[in-house]
Amino acid sequence: MRKPGVRxxxxxxFDNARMKRRARAVRPWDTQATNADHLAECPCHMCxxxxxxxxxxxxPELKFRDMAEFQIKDIA
Ligand SMILES: [Zn+2]
Structure with missing residues (x-):
């Protein structure tokens, strides 16, 4: 494990360049890679x-709630 705060x-x-490369692969017409920070294509209600x-x-919230209920039931 690297020392925290170094590099x-x-x-x-490096990560920014990597994600810009991926964004250009997803949307080749967007040469500025404006969606590099999220890569989201669609803001619709299904996605x-x-x-x-x-x-x-x-x-994840449903899973956490179920796990918490299970553990509380286990204690009581
Ligand atoms: Zn969608």
């Missing part, structure tokens, strides 16, 4: 966050 800037620049569009919990 953060170079790592960030988006269910909490945002439907007021429901997301899948």
């Amino acid at each position: 953060k800037h170079s790592r960030r620049r 988006g966050n269910p909490r945002r569009h439907w007021g429901q919990l997301t899948m």
Whole structure:
């Protein structure tokens, strides 16, 4: 494990270049790679966050809730 705080800037620049390369592969017409920070194509209700569009919990939140209920039941 690398010492924390070392080479953060170079790592960030490397990751940024990597994600720009991927963004240009996904959308070759976007030469500026404007979506490099998220790579999201579609903001529709089927692809988006269910909490945002439907007021429901997301899948990780459902898993956490179920696990928490299970553990509380186990204690009591
Ligand atoms: Zn969609």
